[in-house]
Amino acid sequence: MEGFGSFYITNTTNTSQLCNRLKDYYKIIFLEKGSKIKIDFDTINCPADTFFFLNEEHFFVLDEKAKGQLIYFDTDFYCIELHDQELACDGLLYRNITLTPYIHLTHQQATNLCRLVTEIEKEEKNTDYWSEEKIKLLLKYIIIEATRIWAIQWQINTSDFSKKQNFIKKFSKLVEENYAQIHQVTCYAKMLNITPKTLNNNVVKNFNTTPQQIISNRIILQAKRLLAHTNLSVKEISHTLGYTDSSYFNRFFKKQTSTTPLTFRKTQKKPKQLIF
Known part of the structure; x- marks a missing residue:
């Protein structure tokens, strides 16, 4: 599917081959508890299941023991700025100038968000007329739920x-x-x-x-x-x-x-x- 993709992160994932492919994409990264990631110049441990929201400019390195899933999409597939009036995430989850947006999740929150990620994975395998639109809707749901959680965790x-x-x-x-x-x-x-x-x-x-x-x-x-x-x-x-x-x-x-x-x-x- 043009402008969109996803893959599982395991200890056998060869992430080095993804460098050029992902530099122009927004990323949603789900990492399981115990994983570690370096984003730009900060190393972040995951004491719980965690979602990260990265824009095109973020550099990141996954620890060799990291496990989870990564979703990537470009602005032609789903434009964050265009949908911001509906989602209110631009400047919070994406293009946040004061911190790297991520949310540590409770078991229930992780279950709910991962269910949406699984639905996206299923839709990727479909080739019918509606699959792309459904994936966009699922991305929207993920961003909405993540923004809610982010607002709670930052006491907004x-x-x-x-x-x-x-x-x-x-x-x-x-x-x-x-x-x-x-x-x-x-x-x-x-x-x-x-x-x-x-x-x-x-x-x-x-x-x-x-x-x-x-x-x-x-x-x-x-x-x-x-x-x-x-x-x-x-x-x-x-x-x-x-x-x-x-x-x-x-x-x-x-x-x-x-x-x-x-x-x-x-x-x-x-x-x-x-x-x-």
Whole structure:
């Protein structure tokens, strides 16, 4: 089925062959209790069955003992942004600029979500007219249930969820689309038609950090990705991220990470099981 696929993750899965195939896809990863995954530069253990929601830019490495299932789809098959008005997940489960979205599940929650994954697997084997549409509906159900669970685990009051989520979504989207060119908080405040002080207060309230730190963190994450996974020079990376002065970028990177870009690059070993 074009633009969509799934497979089981076992200790015999050769994930290295999936690198190029998955780099342009959204991913939903189900990992069983006891599994381990490294997403970008953070290693996450699964003390319970866990679902992860990754966008096209996430780099991840599965531990050799990881078990579960992976679903991938592109925007032509199912566009998260197009369906966001219905699902309210963009900026939460996907394109979340402050954390990697994942949910640890109770036994009942895992049973319910895995039932939907199993239904998707069955529909993949069908070749009739309705199978693709049913898979899209099942993806929608998974995302809705996962968003509910995420909101509970992060103690978001559902009574004011719409207003809070709307701000999170707008600010997250603006930063995600502009961090490589726009670094000033005042510019984001202007795009949101609010004052810098109001933006700062809203961000601190919703994210427990400042807007400037969120912008800086996003720049640093992309810088680390480019340092670890490409052969671009530091000067090329600094220009890619909107810095005409590579010396200034070096100082900025060291201030944020306590190390220089080149030193960071030397510490990164490209894993054998790299998916991107």
